[in-house]
Amino acid sequence: MLRPGRLKGPVYASMSRLVMKFGGTSVGDVDRIARVARIVASEARRGRGLAVVVSAMAGETDRLVGLARGAGGQGGNEALSGAGFDDEYDVVVSAGEQVTTGLLALALRRLGLKARSWQNWQIPFRTDAAHARARVADFDTTELGGSIDEGVIAVAPGFQGITVGNRITTLGRGGSDTSAVALAAALKAERCDIYTDVDGVYTTDPRIVSRARRLDKISYEEMLEMASLGAKVLQTRSVELAFAQRVPVRVLSSFVEPGAPNPGTLVCAEDQIVEKHIVSGIAYSRDEAKITLLGVANSISAEANIFGRLADAGVNVDMIVQTEARHEGRRNIVFTCPDRDAPLAAETIESQREKVGVDEIHVRRDVAKVSVIGIGMRSQVGVARTMFEALAQKGINIEAIATSEIKISVLIDAAYTELAVRALHTAYGLDAA
């Protein structure tokens, strides 16, 4: 039988592809899904092949987690003969995304577009077998890519995958961003657009600084520093993956009228940013505690002992600063951890005090970490001085300093957080006109 569809012959060159990702709030109900469909339709008119990654409807994954806990207990520790509960947790909590893939495919068809859902086992989207915190593995998108090139919009679930043994996994909270970037890398997409409830990455938190500006571009490295410092626009892991795979990621708003200007912020390689800012942004993190160890014995294993024990105790240590102490042959060590971990950290070191040799332990709670971040710092002198002068002018005392190649962080009294962020935003010329 003659099949007219075949007469066109195979598609030799794959068309340009784009991955779009919408989170749980953007697909929170049927009306919002219809809105997402209009955004996708508007993008489809530009002629690129599209894959859309969706989260579960807002609240759905929480509901499923609640059910799984009710049925299986907290899991993990209640393991059964070596096999945990996590594989079946993943089965339960991953069901929400299937619903949204189908709903969005329906909404797109209703607009007259060709669309279909792709579950992970249909692609197949592979991960390792670390249930509840799986990492994306290599996978083949030949069939998916072929369908996209034929003009069928692919709708895929975020947050999850399957192992080579065909069991269901999840990537952990926020994993949908990572799914989208991984799919973009596998499909060799020219970009991955992450639609969120903000319209881009800002120079700092607009709730604190009303003159904060949306950045047109930011480098992967800067974005990683911003993300790890609490600017929760993108999940850190997704930025790492985008960095490693060189996938340009655009963060933009899902609440702008479909088709209206919505430039967002492009997260890309440093060499794609022509006009480099010395400082791209000011990040902050509250609820930190500063722990000061005075007069630590000069032993070669002191640091290993201290931080090894803290890690065993589950204390999430962030900054570590070490200086020489007044007493000869002794040192002072300052480190920070989340405020809630402070009592545990103090206890842990107290129990090792004799062994390691520590004169005094001081815990200071309610401190904040404020950081200036910018790839331009690498080639620029005087960046730190600007920071210290701006803080001094406001009478803000610096309790500790740590620097990396593209970041300077200071610890200050948490009460001064907003004041410090505003002063630094102005000092580095970031205020909007």
Add this chain to the structure above:
Amino acid sequence: MLRPGRLKGPVYASMSRLVMKFGGTSVGDVDRIARVARIVASEARRGRGLAVVVSAMAGETDRLVGLARGAGGQGGNEALSGAGFDDEYDVVVSAGEQVTTGLLALALRRLGLKARSWQNWQIPFRTDAAHARARVADFDTTELGGSIDEGVIAVAPGFQGITVGNRITTLGRGGSDTSAVALAAALKAERCDIYTDVDGVYTTDPRIVSRARRLDKISYEEMLEMASLGAKVLQTRSVELAFAQRVPVRVLSSFVEPGAPNPGTLVCAEDQIVEKHIVSGIAYSRDEAKITLLGVANSISAEANIFGRLADAGVNVDMIVQTEARHEGRRNIVFTCPDRDAPLAAETIESQREKVGVDEIHVRRDVAKVSVIGIGMRSQVGVARTMFEALAQKGINIEAIATSEIKISVLIDAAYTELAVRALHTAYGLDAA
């Protein structure tokens, strides 16, 4: 590396297997799922390999259907270039069962049992591609069966499957019973136990006849007649499949204390029923309408014309009885249909009246069909007489009679339904002692 698990060697003979099925009410919340887990655990102690088929939690599929309609419209008719919406409807509405498979697997592990969920694509459980009303196709259960034989309880979703093209399908409402029977057939299980909210199949509706008795056994043919007449214990399609595949099906209560006596009713082949009842049960169906066509012209195509048009109009015709009319060369035809279809049926025939040649059309609404069913009827005379006598004694007028090999149905005034059912239940000696 030596793998101790391997030293046992392969399992050469597969163990005896049992399929258990629990509906939406039985898995309606986490507490009920825990209860189902205890029932399964109690069965596991008997040493058979177990597969458990579960529905979505009560209400969940309705919720998903609502979402799908909201996103895609009513589907089907709003088709897009030949391809309907049904494939994506199936993606959405089939998500509920994945949740319950995971939850039950967790609950079973919590009781210390080995268990895992199997999604349809993991088995793979195949169907044809008739979305929303798919029929089960052949499928291979080698891997599933192997896991069961190793003592791992398999938990699988009802109501759905996948096509050879790896798209998700659903079997239509009530399809979970069919899934369970199909799995039992494929696994060569010795039986399929369907847990429901009743404790078996009764001689008649216990709400009408307080002395109705639970049947220990009933043949497939009788069960089909009972099911099609409105005794909604098992979905008709599942009984047909069990009949065709010779799978013994037991209907029993999911509300009996786990481990307590719960014999239920075995639906099985006629030759497995030693003591055959002449009549096994009395079924009834209200909300019927009787349509009488008097003086239908003696044309060879009259019936084909009439019932063809009714079928085109979507009228679900049930009984058809034909007699000779008073006028020579003309006949009378009586048929029944659901009461709600009566106006449409009358209209349809009215529009064909001239063409076909019908003298009079009478519509009688509010009639009921009462049937006595029993495989013993085949070899027994006088069964019909007992029926007519019992009804006559109560002064109940018979409006039409239809018989099959194992069933006698009469149409009566709906107001007499209970009276008729009670009288027949007594007349055939079915009353409990």
